[in-house]
Amino acid sequence: MKSTSLSVKENITFEEAIALTQEIMTEMEKGQISAAEIESLIGDLVKSKNGARGFFVAYLTDSRPLADNPSPSIFRSLESSPKTVTELLVKNLAMCSAMVVHHQRNQDQDTASQSETVRSRTTRLIKSVDIPSLKGEIEELYQSTTTGQGNYKQFLERWGYDDEQLKAIQQAIEPLLS
Template sequence: MNWHVPDNLSFEDALQLSEIFLEGMESNSLKETEIQEIITILISSENGARGFFVTYLTSDKSLADTPTEEVINALKTSPEIVSELLVKNLAMSSAMAITHRRNNDEEMAQGSDRVCQRTTQLIQQVDLGLITEKLQQLQETIVTGAGKYTPFLERWGYDEEQKTVIKHQVEMNLN
């Protein structure tokens, strides 16, 4: 399969490419080197990385439950983008699980729980110092009510219960 990722990749295109890519991984039609190369290319831009993570972390396929060495190695190639998105995915998925449960949608809540678990696993396996730094900044923002992640938390309108759960997830990933 010949992969070409456009320089000005849109988020929507990244979602489509990531879906095709995951199908290729699932069907074992991609070599290990191709998997690492494709992820490296996708995550080299913010739109590509966002599209990859949305597709990979929310997939009904079990691929994301046990990330391969190629996936982990590829994620390490864009530490700034990857660390920022993993920290935000951890926060968003843990907060959304609460929202879904409040709306009596246990199936969606379990999906958010799965994204949170997968994100935690990636955070631990990618093991970038930058992730730790960003987790500490998010924790500080929640504790003090001000900091680097204030715009992020305000944008999504997280309430105290959600911030408490996010803080708990952050603390678990810092230990």
């Protein structure tokens, strides 16, 4: 296997991070990138907010099954930036859960199904990464959805989630609380 020519540039933009993640996934699919290179590249991507956001958008929504069974190198790379990764995983879980409800209301089952896939992939990452702060943040999101208070109050209000969407978020979180 030849070494990949891909690299993460300093001050990567959100759009560049999406494109780079898609390239990494293509090399993964073709078996043209080693586990160490995957871990290094994604680890570098998730160091910055733009890089991490772009990674999660591309990785979690990709139509290929790669994100359905993430490799240990993916978990290790995410664990290397616990603060950024925790925030984005928690918020992604909330957003995709609420979007399932939104798309179902609009009779858009295809897009609702895509949001369900993102929720499933996000849940798998949350269950699999070893980030000690993640469980506490998930609990805080749950508290905010049930009480209307807490650290995620402003986040939930900014997106304007209604009771049905908040219930969907709670239902996505409940299996993670035990």
